Amino acid sequence: MLDGRHVMVTGAARGLGAVLARAVVEAGARLTIADLAEEEGRTLATELGAGFVRVDLGEPESIKAAVASLDGPLDGLVNNGAIATGIGGIGFEDIELETWDRVMRVNVRGTWLMIRACAPLLRQSGSGRVVNVASDTALWGAPNLLSYTASKGAVMSMTRSLSRELGPDRIGIAAVAPGILTTPSTDYVPEARHKLYEDGRAVPGPQPPEDIAPTVVFLLSEGALTLTGQVLPVNRGFVFT
Template structure:
């Protein structure tokens, strides 16, 4: 298959639905063989089957970012099928993590968010690095909530700020391997994981963007394709906000 990602094998976590599913399809349409991973095993299998039936080259593996042993086992299995050229760290605990202010926030929920969104991203990247070919690319999915300080969402905002900081450190450490690491910061996107977000928060975004209106997964996928392609071959350690101009970096 031709395309910007022809002959590349790319892992996408959190790929069963929402942004991750759109990433998987978009990368496959650009010629990549996509390795889809998610904790939602049933939804993952359904999405992988649907994309395969449409002509996409797909592999799928269940993964739990809260379990270090599961991360290692999944990437060992991925490695048995060959090297990879890219990784999209999209999986995160994002549903049901807001609504309380910093004075009320549940410390146990804080720990769960950090375990998945921060430690899980680090451990996934660590497991992937031995499989990455020289010239490989990693895209970490952060959030623009960390750029403007969304209220009543403390742990999620903090976790995505940490992802941005880790991206810069990873880029310096992995540069000697010629592996690039960048982050994207999508705005509030209309997907299953954001259905719980109050209508007023959606309206805040949709009315406050330079490009007014709702944001959808396809508004984000093109930037991920570019960061994984050879067109961005000298770009690393950068943060790309993708939010229609709600906040500028």
């Protein structure tokens, strides 16, 4: 489905990002992994026959340098990199300003800056695609997770707005909004929250990250342009839109 297309996945050294990276390669794409975790990222890149660029999504100059190192046109960008671990379980009155600002800097500003930096390369493709990884926490209003929920709500809004700015260049952009996945990054989530999701899904039970990959691969394909601007709640029916 992605034969001959060049795709970059951010935050791909581990967890959901690594699953998406594998799926992209299996679909025939040439992959570039972008991550701050250099050792893990390079190890996975070697395994998958992919390229690797180090990027700190909180630093604009790092984003510019990472994108400047890419070869030729870019057919797909997956904005998966984000701060998610260790920032939940706190009421809105107790969130530290530094934590709020760090989450917004990486999850919101970093996503915007990555798209801005990649836009010229996506235009060169003639059929560029962007997939933003949001979260269904922003669809149902998860409590005690305000900084993360707000950041992912912003990602959804950016997706809709950018679809109108990028559309004239035939660049499609969409977002996926999974629920809690069975990855190491969700080990800290209280068992009660896991159970809420597992019992509340239309298809009950846990959701592995591999669930998300087929949707992301399709959204990166040339045939996905009609879904530009859409937010897809890929959560086994926990939230409907």
